[in-house]
Amino acid sequence: MSRIHVSIDRVVLRGFDPAARTAFLRGFKIELARMLAEPASRAACTHSRRTPVLKLGRTALEPGIGGARKLGGSVARAIARGMKP
Numbered sequence: 001m002s003r004i005h006v007s008i009d010r011v012v013l014r015g016f017d018p019a020a021r022t023a024f025l026r027g028f029k030i031e032l033a034r035m036l037a038e039p040a041s042r043a044a045c046t047h048s049r050r051t052p053v054l055k056l057g058r059t060a061l062e063p064g065i066g067g068a069r070k071l072g073g074s075v076a077r078a079i080a081r082g083m084k085p
Contacts, residue, residue, distance in 0.1 A: 006036070020068035027072030035080035 011028075013021050059074050061067055 006032070016068065019065055023065040023068040024072040027069035028076045031073035031076035032079065035076060
């Protein structure tokens with residue numbers, strides 16, 4: 001079994017109320033963990049790299065807590081897709 005250690009120094013969410021911020025982070029963490037648990041994603045992480053900035057493009061934000069959670073998952077998927085072997 002392999003392990004992946006991910007360090008994210010800072011997440012800046014301007015304009016989110018506290019409940020939406022919590023929902024975003026929860027969706028982000030859950031989806032990132034799920035994506036990194038897949039064998040193809042693990043293979044992409046075999047060599048340590050530091051990426052100071054990853055531009056993900058535009059993503060829509062639906063209203064409410066559900067929208068924030070969904071946005072967090074979308075960002076996590078975009079990060080996982082951005083990892084290349």
